[in-house]
Amino acid sequence: MALRVARKLAGLVATLLATSFIIFGAAYAAPGDPVTFLAGGKENLTPEYLAAVRAQYHLDDPFSVQYGRWLWDALNGDLGRSFQYNDEVLDLLAARLPTTLGLVAYATVLFVVIGVALGVLAAVRGGRTDSTVVAGTTFATSVPPFVAATALISVFGVQLGWFPVAGGGSFTHLTLPAITLALGAVAIISRVTRQAMVEQRELDHVTVARASGLAERLIVVRHVFRGALGPVVTMCGLVSAGMLAGTVTVETVFGLSGIGSLLVGAINTHDFPVTQAVLLLMVVAYITVTTLVELAQPLIDPRARIERSRA
Structure with missing residues (x-):
């Protein structure tokens, strides 16, 4: 180990x-x-x-x-000085990073809860429910983020007035951007969850548990869903790690002062130190999270630990 x-x-x-x-x-x-x-x-x-x-x-x-x-x-913690703002790049990142991290965390909670729930529902119910979930998630995947953002702003921000449409970093300000960021991820996680559970339901130990008279609800919770956790958790980690890059479009559309919008401004003004720092931060975050997820995989899924020990 x-x-x-x-x-x-x-x-x-x-x-x-x-x-x-x-x-x-x-x-x-x-x-x-x-x-x-x-x-x-x-x-x-x-x-x-x-x-x-x-x-x-x-x-x-x-x-x-x-x-x-x-x-x-x-x-050594010195990322240079911004050409545009004439300020330390590290200070700019420190000021903007909380908004981006809050947005990613909010979106992660949404796509994990909704995506896993839809995947479980599709796998357990099957039939028309399965078809509806697959069709809905396919449609969600096909909608570009800026189109989804525009639609959410028009309906929930302008017409209904439930949420503010620009600026800020509070819970209400981040709701529409988080939904926009989570839409595509919901489709991915729901499909991975559905497929993993369908595969688990065909395994011998699940068949034995069903033949022994165990209630279907307990079979789903103790055997099917638990066995499917490995690929689901792995994909959740990968999707969450990649969301930093996805904030570029969302923060620009909603006028959020995060590192995504900072990157766009830096590229437009040829602010090389800021561009390099933000890109490096995104890559470091993605590689670190994916590495941690891979290391944690044997702890989540015992089968992965057995396969690695054999290898």
Whole structure:
């Protein structure tokens, strides 16, 4: 077990290093000269002034040296200074991250509760209920987030006036954005839950439990649903980890001051330090959560532990 954890952590570190290199290189491969933005768009820039700006930000150094300096500073908590806001990037992230984390947590609760409930209902009832759940989740998956956001704003924000439609970070402000973010995830989790439970119902131990006269409700809870928890929990973790990237569209549409909208503004203004920091944060969060989910898989599903021990 300890060796497996060590291997996973080593793989995590290697993946993060490779990703950080790609992020740093992609930002500086973008069109435009960073010096132009660092100079504040001033006109009639002299070669001496441009040279001073390059020297100040070490832009004349080789790419490998710039990457090494940026990575070392990032590991020490220094993510640079925003070109646009002239503020520390770490402070910008600290101010905006709570809104994004609250949105992701709210959406996670919604898609886990609703998705698992729909999947269980479809697997247990079958027939028309199953078809209805599958059709409804298919429709939810096909609706783009900005279309769903527009519809929710129009109905529940403007016409009914139940929820505010922009800004803020309170529970009511996050409700419509969280629903928008959770729609596609509900479809994924409900289908995974349904499929996992259908497979569990065909196993021998479930057949034996049913033949012994155990109540169907207890069979579903003790054997079918419990056996299906492994893939369901794994998929919930993966979907939740990927939601940070999904907040870009949702936060922009609803005017939330999170890291998603911060990333959009940074890209539009060529604010390289902010762009790099936000992308790195999203990747680190995704890789960390997926690694933790994989490590926890044997604890959730004993069959995975047996398979790994055999391997």
